[in-house]
Amino acid sequence: MGPVRVAVVAESPQTRISLQALVEASPALAFAGSAADADMLVDCLAGSMPDVVVIDAEPLASDALKAAFDLGHAPPALVVLTDDADTDSIFDALTGDATAILLRDTMPGEIVASIEAAAAGLCVLSPEILARLLDGRKPPRQTASRVPFETLTLREIEVLAMLAEGLGNKEIARQLDISDNTVKFHLSSIFGKLGATNRTEAVMLGMRHGFIMV
Incomplete structure (x- = not known):
């Protein structure tokens, strides 16, 4: 050719x-x-x-x-x-x-x-x-239960911001003076509301929705 x-x-x-x-x-x-x-x-x-x-x-x-x-x-x-x-x-x-x-x-x-x-x-x-x-x-992300997107609480936003800083569960718990189990509870709620499957995706979605800035 x-x-x-x-x-x-x-x-x-x-x-x-x-x-x-x-x-x-x-x-x-x-x-x-x-x-x-x-x-x-x-x-x-x-x-x-x-x-x-x-x-x-x-x-x-x-x-x-x-x-x-x-x-x-x-x-x-x-x-x-x-x-x-x-x-x-x-x-x-x-x-x-x-x-x-x-x-x-x-x-x-x-x-x-x-x-x-x-x-x-x-x-x-x-x-x-x-x-x-x-x-x-792409359509707006929804949770597994197909419910509309929910906003995060102030505490959840605090936890999400610390995730964005790369902090682990124990460091988050220490800085917020809460237990490790409470941190896990907040993370579970954040993942469910944002439709995220892991910490990195939660941070990216949090940035997209304007909850945090990095």
């Missing part, structure tokens, strides 16, 4: 130059052309279809690019570089034809790897975008 043919869409001339240089520096890639928008790119390519188009734009710009290409051909894979990483725009882009969504400050080597992965039919997300997508789409 020959090198992956890559085209670039970016409003900024400097960005187009930088992405072209990145493509030309990789033996596995071949630069096919660049333009400021999708319509200009189609004119530039004169009917030739690239394997991958790198778009320095908002995720939904992939729709305009798809419309600009001849629907008689299989559309190219898309690698979108964006600053707009909110959950809705990411999800909308992924339900379209974008096969890679990266932040604009992604390292050059990672962009090249994403281009190759997209050409192979894989979906690529930067770690930051994946975290936002998962956090925005």
Whole structure:
């Protein structure tokens, strides 16, 4: 197989130059052309279809690019570089034809790897975008009994804060002047209310719900 043919869409001339240089520096890639928008790119390519188009734009710009290409051909894979990483725009882009969504400050080597992965039919997300997508789409955590989330008492918040500091049960008991069994009781209540299965998860959920700050 020959090198992956890559085209670039970016409003900024400097960005187009930088992405072209990145493509030309990789033996596995071949630069096919660049333009400021999708319509200009189609004119530039004169009917030739690239394997991958790198778009320095908002995720939904992939729709305009798809419309600009001849629907008689299989559309190219898309690698979108964006600053707009909110959950809705990411999800909308992924339900379209974008096969890679990266932040604009992604390292050059990672962009090249994403281009190759997209050409192979894989979906690529930067770690930051994946975290936002998962956090925005997963349902609120519930307890095993499926009851609504409960708030913590002041004492439970104190215990949770000490967990976050890495204190063990005996140290917590000593600092709060309570028994080890009482600490275990509070931990059991905290785990149940937060839906946590271990100490680390309890601390993470406590931070997410604003009970503690680390």
